[in-house]
Amino acid sequence: MEVLVEATGLHQYRGVRHVLKGVDLTIHRGEIVGLIGQNGSGKSTLIQVISGLLRPALGRIEFAGEFYRPESIEAARAAGVSVIEQDFETPSGQTVAEAMYRNTFLAGRPHEELLEPARAVMERTQFEVDLDALTETFDPAEQAIVEVLRVLAEEAQLVVFDEASSMLHEIDIVQLHAAARRLRDQGCAVLYVAHRLEEVVAISDRVAVMRQGAVVSVVNSREATIDGLAQAMLERPIGSLAGRERPPAGDVRLSVQGLSVGNRLAEVDLDVRVGEVLGVVGLRESGAHELVEAIAGVRPSASAGVTFDGEQLGSLHDARDRIGYLPANAVQSDEKISTLLAKGANGESELARLRHAVGVAHRLELSTSDIQGPLTSLSGGDAQKVSVAEIMTSGADVIVLNHPTRGVDVGVKDRVHGLIRDLVDTGTSVVFFASNVEELLATSDRVAVVHGGRVVAVLDPSDVNEDIVMDYAAYGELQVTQARGA
Numbered sequence: 079m080e081v082l083v084e085a086t087g088l089h090q091y092r093g094v095r096h097v098l099k100g101v102d103l104t105i106h107r108g109e110i111v112g113l114i115g116q117n118g119s120g121k122s123t124l125i126q127v128i129s130g131l132l133r134p135a136l137g138r139i140e141f142a143g144e145f146y147r148p149e150s151i152e153a154a155r156a157a158g159v160s161v162i163e164q165d166f167e168t169p170s171g172q173t174v175a176e177a178m179y180r181n182t183f184l185a186g187r188p189h190e191e192l193l194e195p196a197r198a199v200m201e202r203t204q205f206e207v208d209l210d211a212l213t214e215t216f217d218p219a220e221q222a223i224v225e226v227l228r229v230l231a232e233e234a235q236l237v238v239f240d241e242a243s244s245m246l247h248e249i250d251i252v253q254l255h256a257a258a259r260r261l262r263d264q265g266c267a268v269l270y271v272a273h274r275l276e277e278v279v280a281i282s283d284r285v286a287v288m289r290q291g292a293v294v295s296v297v298n299s300r301e302a303t304i305d306g307l308a309q310a311m312l313e314r315p316i317g318s319l320a321g322r323e324r325p326p327a328g329d330v331r332l333s334v335q336g337l338s339v340g341n342r343l344a345e346v347d348l349d350v351r352v353g354e355v356l357g358v359v360g361l362r363e364s365g366a367h368e369l370v371e372a373i374a375g376v377r378p379s380a381s382a383g384v385t386f387d388g389e390q391l392g393s394l395h396d397a398r399d400r401i402g403y404l405p406a407n408a409v410q411s412d413e414k415i416s417t418l419l420a421k422g423a424n425g426e427s428e429l430a431r432l433r434h435a436v437g438v439a440h441r442l443e444l445s446t447s448d449i450q451g452p453l454t455s456l457s458g459g460d461a462q463k464v465s466v467a468e469i470m471t472s473g474a475d476v477i478v479l480n481h482p483t484r485g486v487d488v489g490v491k492d493r494v495h496g497l498i499r500d501l502v503d504t505g506t507s508v509v510f511f512a513s514n515v516e517e518l519l520a521t522s523d524r525v526a527v528v529h530g531g532r533v534v535a536v537l538d539p540s541d542v543n544e545d546i547v548m549d550y551a552a553y554g555e556l557q558v559t560q561a562r563g564a
Contacts, residue, residue, distance in 0.1 A: 079106035082267045083128070083146075083236060088137035090123050097123045098134070099291035105236065110258060110268040112278035112299070115288030116311055116487045117459030118445050121271055124288070125240055128269070129161045130154030142235065155181060158235035162225045162242045164485070168213035175209040177224055178231040199230045203260050217362065219250035226257040230264075237261055238269045243277060244485040247361055247513045248548060255281045273487045275304045276516060287311055312489050328352030331507045332373070332401075332476055334394065336382030339368040343379070344531045350476060350507045355498060357522030357539075358511045361551050366528035367480075370511040374403035374478040387475070402474030404465060406481040412452040415439070418468045419449075438467055442493055459490040466494050470501050477501065478509045483517065495521060515544045515551075529554040 081104055088101040098120050105111050115121045126132040128139070130148035139146040141157060148154035151161075168177045173189050175196040184192060189210070196209050205223055213224055222242060229237045239258060243251045258268050258281055272278050278285055279302050287295040287310040295310045328351045337346040343365040350356050350373075360366025371377035375398035384391040391397055419435035432449075439449055442463045446456060453461055466482050479498075483491040498508055498521065512518050518525055519539040527535045527550040535550045549556050 079108055081105075081140075082107045082142060084140040085124075085128075086138050088124070088127060088134045088139070090120075090127060090132060090135050092123070097291055098127070098137075101137070101288075101291070101293055103286060103293050103296075105267045105269060107235070107267050108262055108265050109283045110262050110270055110281055112282030112285040113269055113271045113288065114273070114275060114278055114285060114307060114311060114487075116489045117457045119288040119311070119487075120291040121288055122240075125161070125238055125269075125271065128154070128236075129159055129238060152181075155232055155234075158233065159238070160229035160232050160234035160236070161238040161240055162222070162229065164241035164244055166221065166225050166242060168216070168221045168224050170212070170214040172213055173209065174207055174211055174213060174224055174227070177213045178227045181228070181232055196227070196231070199227055202230065202264060203227065203257070205257070205260075217250075218246055219253050222246065222250070222254050223257060226261065230261070234266060236267045236269065238271070240271050241273070241485060243272055243274075248515060249361065249552065251277065273485060273491075274514065275307050275488055279304070279307070289313070308488050311487070312492075328354060328505075330385075331387055332397070333385045334373070334381055334383070337369070337372060337379055337394075338381070339365070339372050339377060339379045342368045342531055343372065346531075346533050348373075348526060348533055348536075350509060351523075352507060353502050353505045354523040355502055355508045355510050355521055357518035357525040358509060358528065359513065359515060359518055359525060359547060359551060360528030364528045364551065365531040366511065369528055369533075370478060370480055370509065373476075373509055374398075374401055374480075376403060376405075397476075400474055401476045401478060402469045402472040403478045404469045404480060404482055406484065412454055414450055415444070415446065415453055415456065415464060416449045418453060418464050421468055421471050442467060443489070459486045462486050463490055463493050466497055470497050470506075474506070476507045476509065478511070480511050481513070482510070483512065483514075491517075515547050519544065519547070527551050 083105040085101055085103045088098050090098040101124055113121055127134050130151045130153050133147060146157065148157060169180060175192040176189055178196050179185055179192050193209055200207060207223060213221060243254050246254060258270060262268055270278065270281055279299050282299045285297050285299055285302050285307060286293050287307060289311060330349045331352045332350040335347050338344050346369060358366055358370055368377060372379035372394055375395045379394055381393060384394055386397050386400060416432055416435040419438040420431040436449060444460045453464060470477060483494050502508055510521055522539055525537045525539060525547060526533050527537065527547060529551055534554045537547065546556060
């Protein structure tokens with residue numbers, strides 16, 4: 079295949095920190111290269127260099143055989159490099175056709191003038207999108223398709239998917255992968271960045287592994303293994319809740335009967351047991367999100383009955399003091415890292431609390447030289463580890479985690495799983511909400527599947543697979559004929 083991008087010896091700095099340390103990477107036309115690495119490995123900086131946001135301090139990039147050193151994102155786009163960001167959001171007030179051409183010389187033209195070229199672009203993809211529709215009326219998966227049409231309208235030769243799947247559900251990711259493959263089949267090169275190793279292997283032709291500012295391995299996806307990629311990223315094996323011995327079912331800690339949330343959730347009965355991880359999964363608009371927030375007491379709800387350790391309560395709101403909650407995309411604060419990590423050492427001296435915080439930071443493998451610094455000084459992955467550790471030392475009997483591992487690398491995910499493992503071993507109950515079915519099956523003792531505002535199944539992970547869970551989530555009933563091992 080023809081080489082499109084040839085990066086050689088790229089170096090870059092963030093202040094005094096040496097972020098890229100001689101990166102070499104080759105990308106061919108008509109292939110998808112997956113890019114993986116821990117938070118802080120240099121992936122984001124490499125993407126910023128390729129996309130024109132940063133210039134390398136040293137090194138050289140050739141693009142289509144020519145020296146490539148764009149001075150801006152616009153210059154990179156003009157050269158043929160387009161990026162679909164992690165938090166992509168199509169502009170409100172624009173039709174699909176207008177959004178497709180918003181970064182081109184046709185931007186600002188009347189909608190009617192854009193329809194013909196937009197249709198020509200869409201016909202190349204086999205997607206069927208209403209070009210007259212306003213983009214804000216689309217769900218995230220449909221907006222992702224619009225972004226793919228945008229990069230085609232920009233005549234991109236290299237398309238970077240920068241964690242574009244992190245906010246999507248499993249079914250939506252399938253559409254995103256189909257879009258990436260269509261780009262590849264039309265001769266585009268695709269650099270696909272994601273934290274889920276299974277996803278990267280599934281979509282990529284080759285996988286490049288970054289560690290400590292360099293590409294340390296490039297593997298053919300057909301020969302790649304998840305364990306091998308994780309080992310290359312971390313230089314250590316990863317643990318798993320899947321390997322822990324599942325305890326016998328404990329007593330019911332929290333029981334809810336007839337739970338309703340507006341018109342989104344109706345007459346749900348659910349128990350959370352002592353020392354268990356109860357996974358919750360559901361597609362968008364299923365009511366799963368509302369269920370989790372209602373359990374945490376942060377969303378108004380009505381119920382026929384709530385009991386906590388056998389005590390009858392008036393509502394879930396009355397149990398809030400005994401339930402800890404970590405919301406999705408928890409906002410970083412300026413509070414000191416040491417203060418957050420020392421919350422599990424109440425009553426000790428200041429020095430003892432600091433030592434406790436240092437010990438937790440060491441266990442979490444935080445990349446910081448200033449534990450007295452603010453949480454905002456940490457990378458996103460490290461800040462997430464601190465947020466999870468803080469809520470888990472709150473002393474709550476039930477901990478509700480809303481997508482605690484979304485958008486973090488396998489190393490951070492491994493540490494979060496370790497925290498959960500320690501927590502349930504002490505008898506704490508954990509409600510774990512995530513869209514990654516594989517992770518839920520690995521971490522949970524039971525999985526509650528929500529469809530159409532109801533819990534349609536509570537499954538034992540040892541008896542089912544991802545297909546079975548997705549059948550219940552998508553259809554409310556089992557469509558496949560056999561469970562795992564049948």
